[in-house]
Each structure stands twice: as C-alpha cells, then as structure tokens.
Amino acid sequence: MDRKEPFQFGRAQMIPYGRQDINEDDIDAVVAVLKSDFLTQGPAVPRFEDALASKVRASHAVAVNSATSALHVALAALDVGPGDLIWTSPITFVASANCALYCGADVDFVDIDPRTYNMCANALEQKLHKAALNGKLPKAIIPVHMSGQSPDMHRISELVADYGIHVVEDASHAIGAEYKGTPVGDCAHSAITVFSFHPVKIITSAEGGMATTNNPRLAERMAMLRSHGVTRDPSLMRGQPDGPWYYQQIDLGWNYRMTDVQAALGLSQLSRLDEFVQARNEHADRYDELLADIPIGLPNRLPESRSAFHLYVVRLQTDNAMAHRSVFEDMRNAGIGVNLHYIPVHVQPYYRDLGFSWGDFPQAETYYQQAMTLPLFPGLTSQEQEKVVETLKNSILRRNATPAATA
Template sequence: MIPYGRQQIDQADIDAVVEVLHSDWLTQGPGIARFEAALAERCGAQYGVAVCNATAALHIACLAAGLGPGDHLWTSPNTFLASANCGRYCGADVDFVDIDPDTWNLCADKLEAKLKLAKQKGCLPKVVVPVAFSGQSCDMARIKALSLEYGFTIIEDASHAVGADYLGKPVGCGDYADMTVFSFHPVKIITTGEGGLILTNRPELAEHLQRLRSHGMTRDPAQMTEASHGPWYYQQTELGYNYRITDLQAALGLSQLQKLDGFLARRRALVARYDRLLAGLPLQLPKRQAGAESAWHLYVVRLKPESGIAHKAFFEALRAAGIGVNLHYIPVHTQPYYRALGFQTGDFPEAERYYAEALSLPMYAGLSDAEQDIVVSAIRSALGQP
C-alpha cells in the first residue's frame, strides 16, 4: 500500500531524540524554547508557543482571544473537526463560511457577505479561523482588511502550511493573522510525533498562551496577586490545561526543521509531476490562490462528471490497487454533533459539492517517482484511460 502521507525520519532525527534521553530534561526543559525560537525565526514571528498538538493550540488561541459563551467563531466547513471544535470548547457558537470553488479555501467574498448580514443582526464573530487547506493560504490580505472593519480576531489554522509563503513572506509572520497555528502530526510537513505551535507578534498573547498551556500557572511575580512566599512559589491565576510538549518532541521537531527546505522542494517536484501526468484526465487539478506558495501537505483532485465512474467506486478502485487515497474533508456541518446544533445538508453547497468529488492522492517527501507513476497508472486504469 502506498499511503497518502507519512513521516520522513532519518538518523539525525533519531540521534536528536536519543541525546535528549541521555540529558537531564525529558520535558519542560531548554529544548522546547530552542524549537519555539527556531520556528519563530524561520517564519519571521516574534513569539512561538509549542503545545502537545494543534487542537490544543487552537483551543488556547481561542481562549487567549477572549472567546467564550455568547461569542461566535466562524471557520471553513472544509477542514478537520478541530478548526470548529476549538470554539465549542470555549462555549462559543460556531458557524461556517462556504468555500471558494477553485481554491477550496474559505471564500473571502462569502465571508464579506456574511459579515454584512451578521452586523445587521448584531451577531458578528469574535474569532474567524481561516484554514490554509492543503498548505495554501486563503485570501488573507482580504480577510485581514475585513477583520479591521468588523473587529474580529484572526486565528489562522495553518496546520497544513509549515513552510508555505503568502505575498512573499512566510505563513506565520503575523502580517495577516493575530495567531497562526501549525501541526506536527506525522503526515504533516515536519513532525514531532504529535505536537502543535502558535506564532504571534503580540507579547500579551504569548504570555497568556504560555500560562494556558500549563495549568494557568505562573512563577512571574509581576503576574501574581501577592508577594512570593519563596523560590518554590507559584500561583494559578486562571484555569489552564496541561497542554505541554516534551523535550523529546521538541528535539525531533528542531531536527526536522533543518530539513524543511528539502521536504518542500520534493513535495513541489511531486506536484509538478502530478500536474503533468494527470493533465487531460477527467479530473479537476488543484488551482493556486493568487500570491500563495503552498507547502503541499495534500494534493487533491476532483472527479469531473464526465469521468463515467462514481466517486465511491473510484476511491474503492484505487484502494483495491494498493493506493492509500483519502478524502479531506467531510464537511464539518454535516457531522451528527453539528447537525444536532441545527446545521443541515444544503447549508454550504460548495463544500458539499467538493466532498462529493474530492480525493487526496499520496503526497509526502519520501514518495519516489516510481511510486508516483504507480499511483498515476492506477488512476488511469480506474478511469478506463490507456
């Protein structure tokens, strides 16, 4: 089976983790700050806060933004559940903005129209979570301009987009988002096993995020309500969580970060080959957002109506041929939990059309040209093409 994604681990990664195992710090040690600083520098951001996974990162980013009961969070229906669930964790109401038919990202035109209507109704969002689907930024300049007009915080879910660029700058630089979240799950661009990180340029957000990831606890006298009792003293100043990442994970992440450029170059070479080898087939290939250079976490195609094969049959034929295709994503609003909140089929028709046609092909740095040729051959066979 050729999987749709997998990690790329080498001896340097293994050595980095083993070095931590021989050290005095397995968690809450200096390796975490090194990883945070390295990724922040790579992306041109002031602060990085690493946590145990990207879902935790989204959760505390929402809390740091002040999201709570009675507030509204909007995101894309074409995303993993966490992009919406983070709002529900805070007690907020969640809604969605339908996707652009070309980029499959949250549509800025639809966002603007929905904001105008929400302003009339007095229910503007406090937080908007644009998702860099497949590794490609949304129209972030437009979304940023709308945030200034309508007063919402932008938390960019860039879980797919470590190493991506937008308008000539790295995703995460902070020009277009108050906070940017990355994921380091094994199928992502780089991995820490599990892990996530929030980038921001606002010191008050960084300090708040650091408290929230560690029980709402501080040892900083300036943040305490009374004088310290001694060197052992700490205070819990708010309700936080144990969302800490370990030094083992940070060491792996820092080692992986040294290889990021090579991973990106290989993914982009694979994309160019897919574009060439799949041209002329009854498939809609990925289109580029203006000004965005994708990290290509995913390579998604859509089955055209004239293909002559049903979507499910196409998926099953490829799986039967040993190709581990996947589908990203089931529209979040169609999940039973969100249906129980009042969402229905038909609410976001572009995301639903996308779901009825989409397929994620194998895409990872270790995919060889020969394996990619096998994938393409299986696709041609499933479509009845010579």
C-alpha cells in the same frame, strides 16, 4: 549509511497518502534528550520555539502537544467564551470548529472558494454584511490553509478589521508555505497562526503544535494556559511570592505542554523544512504533468502563494456517490492509500444536532462529492507516482468521468 539519509523501515504494501521522513539526525536529537536530565519542561522546547519563530518571522512562538490544543489556547487567550461566535471553514478537520465549542462559544461556517477549497472572501464579505445587520458578528474567524495553500489573508483581514474581529489562521497544513512573498506564520494578517506537527504534516514532532504571534500579551497568556494557568514568574503574580518554591495559578488552563523529546524531533526536522517543501512541490509538479490528459480537476495554485503541499487533492466531475466511491475503492484495492480531506464539518452528526444540515454550504458539499487526496510525501518515488496515476487513469476512463469545474 549517510547520517542525513532517511531510514527505510520497510514501507507497507499500500502507498500511504502521507508519511513522515525520519533520518539519523532526528534520532540522534531524540536520543540526546533521552540521555539528558530533562524529558519535559527543559531547554529543548524553548529552543524549538525560538527557531520556529525565527523561521516564520514571528515575534513569539508557543509550543503545545497538538494543533488542536494550539487552537484552543489561541481562542482562550483572545477571551472567547460563552455567548461568542466563531466562524471557520466547513472543509477542514473538526478541530478547527471544536476549539470554539471547548471555549463555550458557538460555531458557524463560511463556504469555500471552489478554486482553492479555502474560505471564500466573497462569501465572507456577504456573510459579514448580513451578520452586521442582524447584530450577530463573530468574535473571531479561523481561516484554514487547506492543503498548504494560504487563503486570501490580505482581503480576509481587511474585511474583518472594521468590525474588530480577531483572526486566527489554522495553518496546520502550511508550515513552510508563503503568502505574498513572506512566510505563513508571520501573523501579518492575523493575531495568531497555528501549525501542526502530526507525522503526516510537513515536519513532525510525533504529535505537537505551535502558535505564533506578534503580540507579547497573547504569547504570555497562551504559554500560561498550556500549563494549567500556573506561573512561577513573580511579575505575573498577585502579591509577593512566599519563597523560591512559590507558584500561583492565575487562570484556568490545561496540561497541553510539549515534551522535550517531541521538541528535539521537531527542531531537527525544522532544519529540513525547505527541503521537504521543495520535494512536495516537485512531486506536485510531476503529478500536474502526469495527470494533464486525464479528465479530472487539478489543484489550482494562486500566483500570490507558494503552497507547502501537505495534500494533493484532485476532483472527479461526478455528483454520483457510487461513482466517486468506486474510483476510491479501485485505488485502495490497488494498494494506493488515497483519502478524502475532508467531510464537511457541518454535516457531521454532532454538528447536525446543533442545527446544521446538508444544503447549508453548497460549495463545500460539491467538493466533498468530488474530492480525492493522492499520496504525496517527500519520500514518494517516481515509480509510485506512476502507479498512482496509471491506476487513477484506468479507473476514471472505465467510468467515463469528466473534468471538474474549478472556476
């Protein structure tokens, strides 16, 4: 076997919506760490950080054990706390909002652009105007790069700049994506950008996340917060160290460290990032062709962005929950692991207890009633794609679905 070929571990009968791609180089990298002196807090993590920062053209990168942890330390480094307000998108995983609650802050949402499913810049502008009049501006906003495509970060950053609002990009889906010809993660329009390395994401470290920034103070603080708020750097201590054993806790942090085992896998995977993103875009192109004559809404690609295509989301034109569910169940029953990304955060029971309700963010709710994520990952075969499309076509035609409105 060519050492660069992915292992075939025997795919389950169901075609998953996402799947990691592991080859011998990845395994060799992990084994080398297992045979080394350091399983954690060794040299692999800084090597991964340096390589990723270079890849996305950021000055600093801070590795942690998940993107959720990265979001948490990002807000903490920005001094978000009780009495502060954070805005994010309702179409995201709950972590994008939960991270604010971890800091004791409050959360609100900005409705999505129905074309891209990202935070709508027009809705943001209107909400900022009202918030300024009411004296309830957020301290930070968290735009989400839904499916791997960047929001309109230039306009978003311009809108919040006059108010002194921090921007943290949740680019968990978007490592390897580009916006206006530069890599997502370069923080040209934000204080901090966050990536995820969960197995279904573009590259994986099994579990893991990374925060990039061009601000050395933020990088230093996030690095400290990921490790209990403890430092061994004399320049950061209050007073002189007692000896070479000395450390100080100078902030209240957490154990969010990434292990060297995870970093070794992530670093190995990073060498194939361009290959993975190219494969995902090619699969998305083929879906576009195969689905062109089927009455559904396809992903809308903006000319200023190149998506990493973590997800390929289609939309059925139906407000009928039973019809939506029936198509979903047809796909699952045929062995196709479709999914739904995401249930709007504001309608989760926990958030309804905080005062949110159905009807608060209509575009997000309409999206939820229509969306379906099709399988997309580098190892997806042509035969599997054809099965996905044929099954979807048959199910939709049986139910006489009509195209989704995406403008």
